[in-house]
Amino acid sequence: MTTELIVTGRARRRGIPSRRRHEPLLRRIALRSPVYLVLVVASVLSLIPFAWMVIASTHKTSDLFVTPLPLLPGGEFWQNLGRLQESVGFGQVMINSVLVAVLYTVFSSIISVMCGYGLATYRFRGRGVLMGVILVTMMIPMQVLLVPLFQMMASAGWIDSYQALIIPFLANAFGIFLMRQGFLDFPTTLIEAARIDGASELRTFYRIVLPVARPQIAALIIYTFISQWNSFIWPLLMLNSEDKYTIPVALNTMIGLSRVDYSGLMLGSLLATLPLFLLFLVFQKQFVAGLLGGAVKG
Amino acid sequence: MTASLTVRERGTRRAPGGTRTAGARLAGRRQRPGLWFALPAAALLLIFFAYPLATSLLQSFFSTKGGESTFVGLDQYARLFRDPLVLKSLGTALLILVVQVPIMIALAVGLAYILNQAWVRFRSGFRLIIFLPAITTLVAYSVVFRVMMTTDGGALNQILGVFGAGPIDWLNNEWWARVAVIASITWRWTGYNMVIILAGLQAIPAELYEAARIDGAGRWQTFWHIVVPQLRPVLIFTIVTSTIGALQLFDENFILTGGGPNNATLTPVLYLYKVGFQQFDFGYADAIAWMLVVLTAIIAVIQFRVLREKP
Numbered sequence: 001m002t003t004e005l006i007v008t009g010r011a012r013r014r015g016i017p018s019r020r021r022h023e024p025l026l027r028r029i030a031l032r033s034p035v036y037l038v039l040v041v042a043s044v045l046s047l048i049p050f051a052w053m054v055i056a057s058t059h060k061t062s063d064l065f066v067t068p069l070p071l072l073p074g075g076e077f078w079q080n081l082g083r084l085q086e087s088v089g090f091g092q093v094m095i096n097s098v099l100v101a102v103l104y105t106v107f108s109s110i111i112s113v114m115c116g117y118g119l120a121t122y123r124f125r126g127r128g129v130l131m132g133v134i135l136v137t138m139m140i141p142m143q144v145l146l147v148p149l150f151q152m153m154a155s156a157g158w159i160d161s162y163q164a165l166i167i168p169f170l171a172n173a174f175g176i177f178l179m180r181q182g183f184l185d186f187p188t189t190l191i192e193a194a195r196i197d198g199a200s201e202l203r204t205f206y207r208i209v210l211p212v213a214r215p216q217i218a219a220l221i222i223y224t225f226i227s228q229w230n231s232f233i234w235p236l237l238m239l240n241s242e243d244k245y246t247i248p249v250a251l252n253t254m255i256g257l258s259r260v261d262y263s264g265l266m267l268g269s270l271l272a273t274l275p276l277f278l279l280f281l282v283f284q285k286q287f288v289a290g291l292l293g294g295a296v297k298g
Numbered sequence: 299m300t301a302s303l304t305v306r307e308r309g310t311r312r313a314p315g316g317t318r319t320a321g322a323r324l325a326g327r328r329q330r331p332g333l334w335f336a337l338p339a340a341a342l343l344l345i346f347f348a349y350p351l352a353t354s355l356l357q358s359f360f361s362t363k364g365g366e367s368t369f370v371g372l373d374q375y376a377r378l379f380r381d382p383l384v385l386k387s388l389g390t391a392l393l394i395l396v397v398q399v400p401i402m403i404a405l406a407v408g409l410a411y412i413l414n415q416a417w418v419r420f421r422s423g424f425r426l427i428i429f430l431p432a433i434t435t436l437v438a439y440s441v442v443f444r445v446m447m448t449t450d451g452g453a454l455n456q457i458l459g460v461f462g463a464g465p466i467d468w469l470n471n472e473w474w475a476r477v478a479v480i481a482s483i484t485w486r487w488t489g490y491n492m493v494i495i496l497a498g499l500q501a502i503p504a505e506l507y508e509a510a511r512i513d514g515a516g517r518w519q520t521f522w523h524i525v526v527p528q529l530r531p532v533l534i535f536t537i538v539t540s541t542i543g544a545l546q547l548f549d550e551n552f553i554l555t556g557g558g559p560n561n562a563t564l565t566p567v568l569y570l571y572k573v574g575f576q577q578f579d580f581g582y583a584d585a586i587a588w589m590l591v592v593l594t595a596i597i598a599v600i601q602f603r604v605l606r607e608k609p
Contacts, residue, residue, distance in 0.1 A: 035412050042409060043427040046489060049442050050430065052453050056445070065451030067459070115339035122332025130340055137347055139598055141546050143567050144587040147574045148350035148357065171342035201331040230436045232549050233567075237575060248437035252553065255441065262445050269438035276433050291432065292494055 057267035064262050076263065084264045087257075092243055093250040094271065096162075100235075100246055101228040104166045109221050111170055116179020117209060121191065131180075137173035143233075150237055160240040165231070172227075175220055182216040183209075215286065222283060223290035226276060247272045358584035363577075374585035384586070386561050387569040390476070390551075394544040398480045403536060405484070406491035411525065413492075414499045425496070432490035440553035443482045444469070447554075472562035475555045479563050482550055487543070491536045498532030499525070538601045545593055566590055 056064050059074040084090040118124070119131060149168055158164040190212065194204040210217070232248040239245055245253065251272065254265050280287045361370045378384050409428060413421050431439070446453040447468035455465040468478045502525065510520045526533075548567040551557055557564040557572070566586060574583030 032417070035415075035418065038408070039412060039418070039424045039428075042405075043424060045485070046428050046431055048453075048457075049434075049439065049446065049485065052446060053442050056453075064445070064453075065448065067451065067456060069453055069456050111338050111342070114335045118332040118335025122335070124330070124332035124336070126340070127332065127336070130336055130343075133340075133343055133348070137343065139594060140351070141542075141567075141587070141590050141594055143546065143548075143570055144354055144584075144591055145347070145350045146570065147580050147583045147587065148353040149346065150575070151353070151580070152346075152350060167342075168346040171339040171346070173343070173347075176339055205335075230549075232437050232552075233571065248435065248549075251437050251441050255444070255553065265441055266445060269435075269441045272435045272438040273433070276435060280433050288429075288493060291490070292497070 053266050053270050053273070056263055057270050059263055061262045061264075064266075077267070080263050080267045083261060084267055087261060087264065088245070088250045088254060088268075089243060090250065090268060090271070093245050093247055096244060097229065097246040097272075098275070100162055100165050101225050103162070104170070104228040105221055105225045107166070108170050108172050108175060108224050109217070112172055112175035112179050112220060112224070113210075113213075113217055115171070115176045116181075117183050117205060119176070119180045120183035120186065134173045134176055138177060146233070146237065153238065159238055160244060161238075162244070164238045165235055165246075169234075172224065175224055178220055178223070179216070182213060186213065216289075218283065218286040219290035221290070222279060222287050225279070226291065229276060354584040354587060357581055358588055360581045362580040363582075367581075370581070374582050375588075377582060378585055378589055383561060383564060383569055384566075384589070387564045387566045390479075390563055390565050391544050391547065393476060394480065394483065394547065395541055398483055399537065399540045399544060401480075402484045402488050402491060402540065403533070405488050406495050406536065407529075407533070409488070410492045410495040410499055411521070413496060425493070429489040429493050431486050431488070432493075434486065436486075436549040437553055439486055440482065440550045443478070443485075444554050447478055469555055470559050472559055475559055475563050479551055479554060482554060483547075486550075487540070491540070494536055495529065495532055498529050502528045534601065534604060538597065541597055542594060545590060545597075 055070055055073055057080055058077045059070050060076050060079075063070055063074065081090075115130075119127060145168075153159055153164045153168070186209065190208055191204055194208045199207065230248070231246070232252070235246045235249050236252065239249055242250075242253070247268070251265065251268050254261065254268060358374050359369060359371055360367050361373070412418060413425050418424075434442075447455075449455065449465060449467045449470065452468070454468065458464070458466065466474055468474050506524050506528065507520065510524050515523065546567055547565040548571070551563050551565050551568055552571075555563045557568045566589070570583050570586045570590075573579050573586060
C-alpha cells in the first residue's frame with residue numbers, strides 16, 4: 001500500500017542504469033538534450049496555470065486581458081481578497097470547507113479503519129456479504145444515488161445542512177477496502193501476543209494495531225480529506241444558503257455572477273488549492289499513497 | 299475505483315492466504331468483535347447505499363414528471379435510445395475515451411519512462427512539477443482554465459498569439475470546446491497517471507533489463523518486450539480508472555462549458571443532473587443513472603477478462 005514516489009531515496013537508486021558509460025560526449029548530448037527538452041516543456045505546461053493563478057490573483061481584473069499580459073505579481077492582492085470576502089464571504093466559505101472536510105475525515109476514517117480491521121482480522125457471520133456489498137459499492141458510480149439520496153435528504157429535512165454533506169457518505173467503500181487490504185498484511189503475531197498478555201480486543205486494536213498501522217491510516221486520512229475538499233456536485237445540490245457554501249460551490253456561484261470578478265475568482269481558486277498544496281508539501285509520501293489508493297502495491 | 303480491485307487481486311495472489319492466515323488463526327475463538335468493528339459501516343451502507351439504490355431502480359420504472367408518479371414499465375429505458383441528448387452525451391464520453399485517454403496514457407508512459415532513467419538529472423524535481431496538477435481542486439482548476447480560455451485577451455490566446463497563432467474561440471465553438479475539455483483533463487491527470495506508471499516501472503526487476511542487454515536488445519526492443527508487458531497490470535489500471543473517469547465526468551464540463559455550446563460537451567452525468575435537478579424528471583434521471591451502472595459494469599467485465607488473459 002505504500003507507494004514510493006515523488007519522494008527520492010530508494011527511487012533514485014532504482015532507476016535503470018545507463019547503458020554505456022563511455023559514449024562520446026557529442027553523441028551523448030545529441031541523445032540526451034531532446035529528453036530534457038521534453039521534460040522542460042512538460043514542466044512549463046504544468047506550471048503555467050499555477051503561475052497565472054498567482055499572477056492573476058494579484059492584479060486588477062481589467063489587467064488580466066490586456067496585451068501583453070502581466071508577467072509578475074502585482075500589488076492588488078489585498079484589494080482582491082477584500083472584494084472576495086465582500087462578494088461571497090470567502091472567510092466563512094473557507095471555514096465551512098475546512099469544517100466539513102475535517103468532520104467528514106474524522107468520522108469516515110474511524111469507520112473505515114474499524115470496518116477494514118474487522119473484515120481483515122475476524123471471521124464473522126455476514127462477512128462475505130459485507131465484503132460483496134463493499135465491492136459493489138466501489139463499482140457503482142456515485143451518481144446513481146444522486147436522485148434517491150436527494151429525496152431522502154429532502155424528506156428528512158436535511159437540505160441545506162452539513163449533516164447532509166457528511167453522513168450519507170460516511171461509510172466510504174473505497175476507504176474500507178483500502179484499510180482491509182492494509183490490515184491483511186498486518187503481522188498477526190502482534191495481535192496474538194497482545195491477547196496472550198490478556199488484552200481485550202478493543203485494547204489490542206487501540207494500543208497495538210492503530211500505532212503500527214499509522215502510515216496507512218495517514219494515507220487514508222489524506223485521501224478522505226481530498227475527496228471531501230473536492231466534492232462538488234453533492235454540496236451543489238444540498239446547499240442553498242450562501243453562508244453555508246463550501247469552496248467549490250462558492251467558486252461556481254462567482255462564475256454565474258453577471259459581472260465576473262476574474263481576479264477574485266483566480267484568488268479564490270488559489271486559496272482553494274492552497275490547503276491541498278500544503279498537505280502535499282508536509283505529507284508527500286502519504287499524500288501520494290492516499291491519492292493512488294491501491295493502484296500499485298509497493 | 300474498480301480497477302484498484304483487480305490490481306489488488308494480483309497482490310493477493312502473489313501472497314496467497316493473507317486472509318486465511320489472519321482469519322483462520324483468529325477464527326473460532328472470537329467472532330463477535332469482528333461484527334462490532336464492521337457494524338457502523340454496515341449500517342450506514344444499508345441506509346445510505348442499499349436503500350437509495352433500490353429506490354432508484356424502482357423509481358426508474360415510474361414517470362415522476364410534475365410530481366405525479368405513474369408506473370410506466372420500461373418506458374424510461376426505451377426513452378434513452380430515442381433521446382438525442384443521451385447519444386450526444388455518450389458521444390462526449392466516447393470522444394474522451396478514444397482521444398483523451400490514449401493521449402494522456404501515452405504522455406504518462408513516456409514521461410515516466412524518461413524519469414526512470416538513472417542518467418536524467420533533477421528527476422525528483424521534474425516528477426514533482428509534473429505531478430503538481432493532480433493536487434489542484436477539481437473546481438478550482440476548471441475555473442482557472444475557464445479564465446485562461448477566454449476568447450478575447452485570455453492568457454491562452456495571448457500565448458498562442460506570441461507564436462503567431464490566431465485567437466481561438468475555445469468555449470463557444472463546438473469543436474474547440476471539446477478540445478478545451480480534453481486539454482484540461484489531460485493537464486490535470488497526466489502527472490497523476492505518470493506517477494502510478496513510474497511506481498510500476500520501479501517494480502520491474504533490474505535483472506530483466508540486464509538479461510535484455512545480454513541478449514543484445516536495443517532500446518525499443520527492451521521497451522516493447524520488457525517494459526510494456528511488465529507494466530501491463532498498471533497500464534490496465536490507469537486505462538480503466540481513466541475510462542470510468544470519462545464516464546463520470548462532471549465538474550470540468552459543468553464549470554468550463556456547462557455542457558455547451560449546443561451540448562457539444564454534454565456528459566452523461568451532466569445530463570443526469572439537468573434532467574433530475576433542472577427538469578425534476580426523477581424517473582428518467584434514474585434511468586440515465588442505471589445506464590451508467592450498466593456501462594461501468596461492462597467495462598469492469600472487459601477489464602477482468604483482459605487482466606486474466608496471459609500475455
